[in-house]
Amino acid sequence: MSEPAASTAGALSDLRVVEMGQLIAGPFCGQLLGDMGAEVIKIEPPGAGDPMRVWGQGAPVWWDVIARNKRSVSLDLRQVEGQGLARRLIAQADVLIENFKPGTLEGWGLAPDDLRRDNPGLIVVRMSGYGQTGPYAARAGFGGVAEAMGGWRRIVGDPDRPPSRMGVSIGDSLTATYGCIGVLSALHHRHRTGQGQVIDAALYESVLQVMEGMVAEYAVAGVTRQRSGAVLPGIAPSNVYPCLDGEYMIAANQDAVFRRLCVAMGRPDLADDPRYIDHVSRGAHQAQLDDLIAAWTIKLTIQEVEAAMLTASVPAGRLFAPADMLEDPHFASREAIISMDHPRWKNFKMQGVFPKLSATPGAVRSIAPQVVGEHNAEILGGRLGLSSQDLERLRDARVI
Template identity: 40%
Template sequence: MQGSFAPGALNGLKVLDLTRVLAGPTCTQMLGDLGAEVIKIERPGAGDDTRGFAPPYVPKTTESAYFVGVNRNKKSVTLDIAKPEGQAIVHRLLAECDILVENFKVGALAKYGLGWDELKDKYPRLIYCSITGFGQTGPYAPRPGYDALIQAMGGVMSLTGEIDGEPQKVGVPVADLFAGLYGCIGVLAAVNHRNATGQGQRIDIGMLDTHVAWLANQGMNYLATGENPPRLGNQHPNIVPYQVFPSQDGYIVLSVGNDPTFERFCRLVGREELLRDERFATNAKRVENRQLVTDTLTPVMRTRSTKEWVAALEAAKIGCGPINTLKDVFEDPHVRAREVIVEMEHASGETVQVIANPVRLSATPPSYRSAAPVLGQHTEEVLGRLGLSAEEVARLRESGIA
């Protein structure tokens, strides 16, 4: 799938991006994909921390794969906001921007005159989104937030891992990603509010808040019982069998979501007698007798290969799937058909591959206008729009401000 350039839902909106690493950049990349112009402010000479999160690098470039994956559709402007002249330029940018997204520690931007309290009266239409580890209030507010730390404190690590093993974090930085996505949702709601009232507002996203929010059924299981849910490995806390089973040549996920599906499964595998056993007859009983169900079905599942099971179970409309490596994922015919890989031209002259935005809009789909920028790639362009001459930009560069 090549980069597309259809009109975006957020065309005309301008975002000042004061974020780095993952949570904030996830939010601003989503806004950029939906058509907003995103101006990313980076430290002169260093840039976003993730420029250095390598290897791996994108092939034939000096750009980290991490940075390229979360910074498309953005313009990179180098600017030292700790210096008064840099702050003055930020104010000039804010005069024409709709949204500011930042993920500095609580109170850090106020030192530069760029906090919400310093800006809200001067720019009453400004939507100001802050993404931090613990939010703007509460006893933990001053603490820095890191993905693994939030996964630990937010409870998901206590739920993840083998029954008798140690707590495990999820294999991708979900705490960062969810915070960025919730931040984007907040921004979109604030845009709608501003369209109706003309007023901007503050959005306060705490990674711990968002992490607790997506504990979902497990969080509700605790609230309903007052008991900490145990780690179950690859098993489901409320549905059985819904787990990984060994096959003849590997593993398979079996997802039996209800009693009629379990009945079809038993008939498929020739174990109809289980339907007459009250320990297997209903999902509630199967949850009570989880180990018995697992021990009974494991030898059954070992009788066929994963491929054979997938074919048979899918034909019977029983949820199942292989456990794919990332190579398997990106070569999967359905994933290919959905065009989840996008090729974009990079400033290095190379073509880079990125993962597509999953939001499919019929009238205003995401667009892929520009690959992640090299450091300071758009400084002259953006500052020139503010009326700064090439000589003035050169002076700012020489002084370390840009």
């Protein structure tokens, strides 16, 4: 059978999302849902709006990535009238995203149980540092703190130096991704029952979830993972190796692949050396093996090493910077990087939509709202029926 024609609307095009969160976790969850077609109404505080509007290195462009496919409505949720307008918007929504400190929604009169009485099918995604329950729930929590509690920060870096960090806000992004998974699971449940539910996504637990066998290793074998620098202990060879003109990643930590690497290096004997003959042996002699490979790569250019790896079918690759991504034919072929016309930024480019769905692919349909409350008239006027006089009065009262 032939593949059905792809829809340009996205798999979630019938979904309406109200996003209340600020900074990263809540907004990235909204971005993921919006990329897949959902209509995302972003509520921002009047005035400065979401702090993400001024984030970015070199230029404040992070907002233009994380707020794509969204409409901006400005509401002061600390005022009763702002809370009432938010409640009316949420009553028309399928999903509410928030990442405030636990108890904040309740303090605004927007407790999920109350919202779901007006809208039984509502799915509420709550993201916080420690979750909605437990002795730490009321504590303030950011992604970096969650990375520490979840076990990530302690094992990243060189063993003779203080813990390092990843160069992106991984704790927030993981929580947003798990929040998105929660939404999709809750939608399946709602399809069967008609009922929504609350998703409690803690930042520290989202980090904990990707820590592989770390807890089990300690519980069973008493082993506590330590900082190991550039290597993953026991996984060899899998490292970045020096070349004449830079560095190159080689991952040959499987018996047949390692044998092919040895042939490419002109050292087929290494594959039968008792120190490197299998996974466990290579892991036990990881440093020695890395030194052998580095002694080979350092005599060659990146291009020469890459040619050898391609011929030998060994997983390997260059360390890409943004400039490399923009010039690479594979990125271009798969539209991993997209270009958008933008009123502020010349030559604006950003990552595309992932993953790729064959029948209902996602898309970036619109740039991020450039003005706080840019869609007040469309949403508060068109959806909620407020008149131009109502909107003017609300502006004067700084409700919007």
